[in-house]
Amino acid sequence: MRTSRWLFLVWALLGCSAAASDSEGISPEASELANPALSVTVLGSGQAEAGGQVWQYHLLRLQEAGKAPAYAQWFPPRNPGIWPTMMLTRPYDGITWTGEGVDQKWALRGPGIHPDDSEPHHHAGSSAIAFSISSPEFITAESFFYLFHDFGVLNVFGRFYAGGDIQNDRDDMHAGLRFLAQTPGVDRSRIGILGGSWGGFEALYAAADAPAEVRPKVGVALFPLSDFARQYDYLTSVVPSRVADPVLRGQYTTFFEPYRRRIDATTGGPPGTPGADYSRWTREHLAPKLTTPFLVIHEDWDTLVPVEQTQTLASLVGPRMTPLSLLHLNAPDWNTRGLDHGLLVGQYGHSVNTVTLGHLLTTLGGPSQVLFVPFVQDNLVNWLWEVRVLQYYGRDMSAVAPLLRELADPRVGLFELTTGGVVLGAEWVALAVNALWGTQYTAANIRESLSAGLPP
Structure with a gap:
């Protein structure tokens, strides 16, 4: 689900130099780097300023055989040797540099609410979706605190607006980890992964699917969707049982309609539909595959992804998962609660950032x-x-x-x-x-x- 993006560096103004340059680990003239599992195309290179320093980046197409291409912005470690690397999952960011017609179409529309008409199952009654553009300079700002510590940073774009399904999102993140498996400068024993909301789903499933050589050492998922069958039950049974206001019920239906289409495109329909298959999309599937230690932060007043998703997943994963609950003393009035990840997430967003970065940096940083x-x-x-x-x-x-x-x-x-x-x-x-x-x-x-x- 869409959540507000966090600019970790609020004290720095951004600048940009569009000059292309050579990189450590990726040569622009070597546009196709072959690997039995992955090919990498460098679509462009540049520099952007954040925190008074200039950071080099590369815009990549990642292609696994038999799958749609994935796209990523890669910041190689700036110093010689091998360094920790963070992978950030970005489901909603609009990007304009892929060369694909779908990205050009949405870039021309500009930021705003638009018909979800790039999704194959869009129809006359479909809901619209929000769109915004994230420039390479914006992504640099959001990567800053990892870059400042000399980490490599890989931002992998899910491009929700481009259509597809949840399997495609899962494939995008897998391609990102495949890239880290073959890229120079990456300490493959010190990889972290972070995502929030729909990006939290991408982070959890990416870690579960990760090749053994790049299994993340640590992960953070913020209010993630982890069980798609239970999410359907939440929308069809739980919400109607606790929300009496027909207007608010309609808002739930409208908001989740684009997500349900993407889930149905992979699973074959709602749970119980003849032929529908959720065997790879539940906590029972995810938990035994999730060997990466995860910090998961979730609020009990979340109306988009119920906190029970994290609580029940954590009970199956065991000590590898640390669930941190943002709690209220009183019960909510579900008929007046808006659709969001919770009031405390907004109120204490800075503190969530602090404990998240503290957890990731101390786990991945060098001993001195x-x-x-x-x-x-x-x-x-x-x-x-x-x-x-x-x-x-x-x-x-x-x-x-x-x-x-x-x-x-x-x-x-x-x-x-x-x-x-x-x-x-x-x-x-x-x-x-x-x-x-x-x-x-x-x-x-x-x-x-x-x-x-x-x-x-």
Whole structure:
């Protein structure tokens, strides 16, 4: 489902140099790099500025035999040797550089709400979809905090607007991992993957499908759809049972209609339809294949993807999955709730970014590498106060302590986005925990103390 994009670098203005250049690991003149599993076409190369630095990128067509091409923007590691790499799943970004007619058509339409008429099963009663264009410079900005730490970054585009089905999305992400399997400069033992909402589905299934040599070391999925059969049940049974307002029910139907068409195109129809096959699209299929450790963040007031999807998947995956729930003390009024991933996701979005980046950078970064994690102090304090209150009322907040331990890693400096100041992560975490829980920890012992969980 569409969710607002996060610009990790809010303090930098972007610039661009369109000059093409050679790259480490990809030579522009070698437009077809053959591999039994994948061919790579370099469609263009350029540079973009973010954070006062210039970053080189390459625009790629990735072609696996018998499948539709996938497209990606690749930032090779800028230093010699092998480096950690992040793969970011991007289902909705409009791109204009593929050379395909469908991208040209949507680029001419421009940002806005348009008929979903590139999807093969579009018809007169189909819902429209939102479209926006993400330039290479925009993608550079969203990749910045990984680039700043000398990571390689691969953004893989799902191009929801171009039609297709959920198998095509799964294939796109698989092509991205195949690319990392053959590309110089990638430390294949330190690959991370991140996606949110529909991109969270893409991240989970990509990790499950990953070739053994590029199985991600760590993954983060934000409010992901993971079970398509249960999502159908949610739309056809759960929503009607709890939403009495016919106008709001109609909004659910309109919003999800484009998604249902893409699901049906792969599975053959709703669950129970003669010939429909969901055997590769449920938690029972996904869980045993998911060997990558995942942090999954989900809110209990999510109306797009019910939090139960994450809760039940985590129960099957076991300790490899860490579910962090954003919780309310009270139950929602489903007849007044809008269609979104939850109020807390918006309210504490900065804090979600902080714990997400802290988790990924500390897992993938070098043993002595200085790691800068962005945060907004007031936002993080307010969220931790909510955690403290929820803990007081007996809610399970055990997933928070390990994430705070990561922010207190001796390699971490917390970068305050609103002031530009930097504080040692261990010092800040100790001060925050002491202020909220009434403890007397220090930067020297906060990580050991949190290894037993949050203070009582």
